[in-house]
Amino acid sequence: MASFAHIRSLTRHETILAMVVVFALVALSAQSDRFFTVANLLNQGRLMTEVGLVAVAMTFVIASGGIDLSVGSIMGLTAILIGVFWHNFGISLPVAAALAVGVGTLGGFVNGLIIARCGVPPLIATLGTLALYRGLAEGISQARSVGGYPDWFYLLGQGQINGLPTQLLVLFIFAITATIILSCTVWGRTVYAVGSNEIAARFSGLSVERSKLAIYTASGFAAAIAGVIFVSRVSTTRSDMGTGLELDAITAVVLGGTSIFGGKGTIVGTILGLILIQSLKNGLSLAGVRGDGTIVVIGAVLIVTILLSNIFSRDGFPEH
């Protein structure tokens, strides 16, 4: 049956990826004795949280056959708004942060409206909002930074709880929730249905439109939360925050086995993809490879992993 082949190819990609990750971890540990230490690994968790949050939500987006290029800009807009609400409008910081997250989520909702209601292809719609939201961040901030937050605010981005970086817990909760929603709920299955065949999903009585709205809103929400964490981590706001984040997130999701054409993908795969990229960045750096060499390696790994996965996967359309 088709669905069996489907599930088999899923596991296959993740197995390959897990092996690649293990191989990378072993190889990188051999290069530097400072790589495989608890402190370093936890610290890497801290650094990958923002991309991680966005990538988890992006898994839904891509599995539904869409894409969201505006996440980096939503992150920048949220960051700027926290500063503006708190500093310029004198709103108390928790409320300011909540409001900013609200606006970021609204940004995602608007993406959803344009895509689901107006039928604009996601790539194009979010290309437009990529420019729009970044432009709003630049216009609102007038290139001014806001810093000097109260100490408690830094707990989120720089502090720890029971030895774990605070934001890693956030990512953990986020990923678990997302896994449950995607694999165990009707709503999650709808995402796959929309991604593999939108018309069939519509005729099956699934609410395609509402599901898309929810997916893009969630993506905006995740990007907004990532924005708050980022401000807390670096203790200032800038309108160029999060530039290029969308490409990192998409790389992680696709490396994790989510098909860019929609219909398949798992959170576990995305998390593995994230771990692979982050350990390559960190491990290669510790092993003495320079940053520009590292991005060459990441680009090559991306192409080779997908190529290998395609060669080994047995469900054999010559093309998608």
Place this chain on the structure above:
Amino acid sequence: MTATTDDTQAAPLPGKGNAFIRYAYRSYGQELTILCAILIMFVSVGLYSPRFLSFDNLNSIFAGNAYIAVAAIGMSMLIITGQIDVSVGALIGVLATISGTLAVSGYPVWLAWLMPVVIGMAINAVVGILVAYGRIPSIIATLGMLSVLKGGLVSVTGGAWISNLPPDFLLAQRVMLGVPFPILAMIVLTVFASVWLKYSALGRSLYAIGGNREAALAAGIRIQRRIVMVFTIHGAFAGLATILFATQLQVIQSTVPPNLELTIITAAVIGGVSVLGGTGTVIGSTLAAILFATIGSALIFTNVSAYWLRAVIGLLILITVLADMMRRRKVWG
């Protein structure tokens, strides 16, 4: 896609009774819309500041941004076929560095002009093979390529300036037949590409692949070969754009131009390519590149704070696309 029947019934076809206008509107609605926007910009900014319409300024608007239009031609073909390339900015940076290095190393200038085209085609043929035969989605293959090209360029050159370019090399500064070379190149390439797309069997097959893959397959189109072909052609246009880009100034900086790929993709998209797949013309993308250049220049002439520039461009993308969606619904119901 849903509940638009009211619109269809209520809106009569524009220019009803005049077959030519109706034909033009149906086939080139997006292009006409952009053309109107450009003309209105010219008139209104020209009224505000007459120097906007001076020969020099028109020359900088058209010639200074011709390379974007040329690169957008190749990108349009790619998008029409249902592919995308996010590495084109990095590719142009690499090719410009190669071209400049050849020129200052004493190779004949024709070779310095030819090599970017050849190497661009070779690199993108590899990407095309990865996409068509390796079954890697183009956004992923080119995302990977972006990292490889960018990291590679930084490793090799360290961003050094190339400054002793021979005067013969500076093709983009020449004037031919009374027209600055970049404008001439932009017009010739746009016309050539649009005729090829519209009237040749190969060109038509790109629309078929982008519009309905299964139907194209059933019609006997060899999709994989066509995809490699369109990537290679896109590489050639990236190479041609590089020539205009690299020969514009007396110095070349060996870096990746920031956000160039986004500008090129946006020009192709605003130009009407791909909004519903399998449609679009390169005339539209060239007009869109000109529209961007016009807006950029108009912002300076009208003292609009550049802080809001990006927001304006974003709105423009959204409104153009939404307008296009509405237009299609009205015309085709």
Place this chain on the structure above:
Amino acid sequence: MLIKVLPTFLSLSLLTGVSYAAPAWTGADDQPTNPLACDASPADVASKPYDGGAAVDAPNRKGKTLKAVDIPKLVGIGYFTATSKGIAEAAKEMGTMDVKTDGPTKANIDDQITLIDNYTTSGVDGILYAANDPVAIAPILKKALAAGINVVGYDANSSPDSRQWFVNQAEFNGVAKSLIDTLSKEIGEDGAFAIVTSTFTTPNQARWIAEMSAYQAKCHPKMKWLETVEAQEDNILSFNQAKTLINKYGPDLKGIVGMTSVATPAAADAITQSGKCGSISVVGLATPNAMKPYFASGCVKSAILWNPVDLGYAAAYVLRATADGDLKPGSKSVKAGKLGELKVINGSEILLGAPFVFNKENASSFDF
């Protein structure tokens, strides 16, 4: 018809912004300025107590080989290639420093922070940096200090308590004075000029512009500041922006100031191609290699920059002296190899010297 009207409407609404547009924005930041005196009299330097940070429990590194890393704003641009060349030169000369340069491929705060974090983990003895953002980079530098790593900045500072010393290439007000004085000499006391900068968020550029504006108002009040335009670090965009300025102001425009080493040569090319050599002057910050063709054609008389190779060289010596304990809170100066004694200013900064003026005669003796 709505569909045709929409983009049109947008274009129009863009233009209506004109009617109530504020006077052209200058691109300055909002921090207080401190313009120098109009003549050459030196500024009276108020001595300030040391306000830098300290490396916690740093081991005694005197005389031992230092393992150091240099993390510029970004790699792959000529300017930072030159600074890393200077650092490598100094390291070779001292023989007791093992240094490499590694930076993000775009001027991105997140990538730079990640790199510094990685090198802190890998256990280097010293970090040299040029900050993309003074505040954002501070927490991670403090972490490096807490790990006993010696931290020295150059080119772009961070908040003082997040590093031990900062090598200041030239004070902001000194650069501003130098640029405006040169410009006024070339275009006259009542000339009008415009500025091409990178982006409004780049701290150094915003600071220079603020100081230029203050100094111009104080010492050359009749000069007319037309406007500032943004051009990223993109040479074709800089060229197009400069040409648009030339077209917009016509004969009113007498000078263009390039605030980045990318904008200045591009502006020079714009006046060359517009045939305005001699009638419009270009001054600005630039590296000599990029300016050679324009010096040669006589289109540009001079460009201003400190020598970035010297800046890197000095930074490496300052790091060595800090690690050795020779440069400590309260020191008045530091020895920096061939550069001689460098002065300590502003509490915890080392001044490289006055900005350097490149011209046709001396440009050929530099290669960066």
